[in-house]
Amino acid sequence: MSQELVDRVAQVIAKAQHIPLETITIDSTFEELKIDSLDGINILFALESEFDVDIPDDAARQIKSIREMVSGIEKLVAAKQASTQAQ
Amino acid sequence: MTRRVAVTGIGIISASGRSRIQFWESIRAGCSSIRPMTLVPEGSVRFPNGAEVPDYRSSDYMDEKEASLLDRFAQFALIAAREAVVDAGLQFDEALRETSAVVTGSCVGGKTSEDEGFHGLYALKSTRFPPLSIPKAMANAGASRISLEYGITGPVYTISTACSSANHAIGQAFWMVRNGVAEVAIAGGSEAPFSLGLLKAWEAMRVVSPDTCRPFSRDRRGLILGEGAAMLVLEPLEHAQARGAHVWGEIAGFGMSSDAHHITQPSSQGAARAMRSALLDAGVAREALGYINAHGTGTPTNDPTEIEAIRSVFGAHAERLMISSTKSMHGHALGAAGAIEAAATLLALHDGIIPPTANFLEPDPACDLDVVPNTPRNAEVQYALSNSFAFGGLNAVLAFRGMRQ
Numbered sequence: 001m002s003q004e005l006v007d008r009v010a011q012v013i014a015k016a017q018h019i020p021l022e023t024i025t026i027d028s029t030f031e032e033l034k035i036d037s038l039d040g041i042n043i044l045f046a047l048e049s050e051f052d053v054d055i056p057d058d059a060a061r062q063i064k065s066i067r068e069m070v071s072g073i074e075k076l077v078a079a080k081q082a083s084t085q086a087q
Numbered sequence: 088m089t090r091r092v093a094v095t096g097i098g099i100i101s102a103s104g105r106s107r108i109q110f111w112e113s114i115r116a117g118c119s120s121i122r123p124m125t126l127v128p129e130g131s132v133r134f135p136n137g138a139e140v141p142d143y144r145s146s147d148y149m150d151e152k153e154a155s156l157l158d159r160f161a162q163f164a165l166i167a168a169r170e171a172v173v174d175a176g177l178q179f180d181e182a183l184r185e186t187s188a189v190v191t192g193s194c195v196g197g198k199t200s201e202d203e204g205f206h207g208l209y210a211l212k213s214t215r216f217p218p219l220s221i222p223k224a225m226a227n228a229g230a231s232r233i234s235l236e237y238g239i240t241g242p243v244y245t246i247s248t249a250c251s252s253a254n255h256a257i258g259q260a261f262w263m264v265r266n267g268v269a270e271v272a273i274a275g276g277s278e279a280p281f282s283l284g285l286l287k288a289w290e291a292m293r294v295v296s297p298d299t300c301r302p303f304s305r306d307r308r309g310l311i312l313g314e315g316a317a318m319l320v321l322e323p324l325e326h327a328q329a330r331g332a333h334v335w336g337e338i339a340g341f342g343m344s345s346d347a348h349h350i351t352q353p354s355s356q357g358a359a360r361a362m363r364s365a366l367l368d369a370g371v372a373r374e375a376l377g378y379i380n381a382h383g384t385g386t387p388t389n390d391p392t393e394i395e396a397i398r399s400v401f402g403a404h405a406e407r408l409m410i411s412s413t414k415s416m417h418g419h420a421l422g423a424a425g426a427i428e429a430a431a432t433l434l435a436l437h438d439g440i441i442p443p444t445a446n447f448l449e450p451d452p453a454c455d456l457d458v459v460p461n462t463p464r465n466a467e468v469q470y471a472l473s474n475s476f477a478f479g480g481l482n483a484v485l486a487f488r489g490m491r492q
Contacts (some may be wrong), residue, residue: 038351039386041293054133057293059306061387 001026001070005077007069029065049067051077055059088267092491093334094325096175096320098167098275101136102313103417104260106170110417110427113433117463119416119445121299121311126281130325134295138313138418139281156219157198157232163316163423164229164327165236171273173238175320176332181270189233189244189267190260191318192252192276194422195285197224197329202282212429213298229277229316241269244366250382251343252276253425254475254483257319258341264321275426277316279423286312292351294386300419303390303458304442305451310384313418317426321435337488338431339470340369346480353389353476358382358396361482365472366400370488373401376408378441380432381458382418383412391453393474398456409466411459415445425475429485432473436489441466 006026013022017039024033036041040063044055047069054077063069102120104110113120121133123129124137140163145154148166157165166191179187200223207213234243240250240264246255253276260274280286289295289312296309327334342364346357367371370382382393398405413431420427435441440463446464471487 031124036349037353038349041291044293045291057297060293 001076005074005086006070009047009066009073012046012050013043014045024066026067026070031064047073052054069083090265090267091324092261092264092321092338093324094319094336094338094433095322095327095332095334096171096177097317097433098170098174099315099317099337099427099430100140100163100166100302100355101315101317101417101420102140105140107174107430110430110478113438114416114431114442115434115438115444115463117416117443117461119299124281127283127286132286132290134290136311137281138301138311140315155242156223156303158200158223158228159279160193160197160199160277161223161228162356163230163314164191164318165232166272167275167277167316167318168233169234171318171320175318176406177271179239180345183271184238185240186270187237187239188260188263188272189239189334190256190272190274191227191228191230191233191245192243192254192256192422192425193278194249194252195278196226197228197282198285199282199382200224201278202284208345217287217439222422233273238421245420248421248481248483249477249479249481250424251477251481252422253429254473254485256339257426257429257485258343258483260321261338261341264323270322270326272321274293274321275316275318276423278421280312280421281314296385299446300371300385300415301446301448301453302381302385302415303394303454304447305449307385307387308388309386310414310419313414313420314422314423315420315427317379317415317430319426319429327352332492335466336436336490338485339488340365340367341484342366343483346418346482348480349366350480351478354394354480355392355396355399357480357482358393358474358476359399361484362400362472362474363394365484365486369470371486373469374404376401376470376472377466378449378471379408379410379472380428380434380471381410381412381442383414384465385412389476391451393476395453405456407439409457409459409464412442413441415441425473425483425485432471432487434466436471436487439465439467441468
């Protein structure tokens, strides 16, 4: 899990959630950050724009923490790169 | 003045059928009418399926001039109202026109026309907007067109409370007829949400299922959008009987509440208060109830919350209730949902057939009541509720008394 990716995800979430960046750590849960379901779809929208990926609804529902979010984004970005290279 | 209120006319156009008879044949058999969407380009939204009115052509119902004046949602409203009025066998003479009401529900109004206009403006770089867009897009377009159709000059208005719109509309109309404010009311809801802009907005809400609608099933993945309209003709039971009209059933009570909890997350307390209020308004003991047409959207959150609310209202009697979501068949028609489901509930009581929850695969421990999975059931039921719970936390519940034939 690269620090750069963690930082980018945290920045997107801080901006979408209107909270200070320093309140977000890799171990923060959405509950601790007071991210509810409506905040969640806003954050997913912002992350999709930032990383140019599609986050499926079913996968998104399982995500409850920053670590899970970064890990999910990492997989989607890797899959996208692999498919771009394959082309 | 308090009068019993009969439903003497039912008109409906929906994915499950373009008339009351077609609709009920399909629903009573448990057939799901969820199919690949045809009204937007394939692949343009993440979810491929919807519950569109099959093979709809406005020319089957009205001339080109008329169709050009009405958005799809208002066309549906007019079509359903015409069927309901013919079904009721009503003639609107001058006296009746003045004392009749029209109350419709719509969540999004004429979005199809708006979307076309915006496409012209933003994509095609047109500098002008179609001139009829304002009267086509207004949410009361259906109600106003129905009042013009019959010359109805009494109270005519539209209620927009998202997915509770039609139940709020029917409830208001019911109270007007019960209290002598109106002698006849045409009430229901209509909706046409299959325009690309609106579907993309639903996509971003992440509540639409990527396959089908499986209410109360463990592996449910969300709602399926639907379209259409249903209209009911309401009149005092005594008048209906005096003129020898066929009575489909009665509206017995109406209850509403606001969660004041969250803009999109439902609250079981709010839903429960609306159900209790409807039972109280109907003067019906909870033990007399046999069936609930559930809001039952098939989203992970709605269904267990609704079951919890039903348990809290009915206690031990909840175990004896039949609960089904017909949205599994006709989709979630938003501001028309309550009206389509009112029709399904009335017909269920009338014919003694409880429509099932279709597409059901596996029980969910969080929804552990009798949800009538997949197979319709023959049952004599005297009283039923139909639930609508909207985004924004607005709940509206109708109570029906069956008129078994």
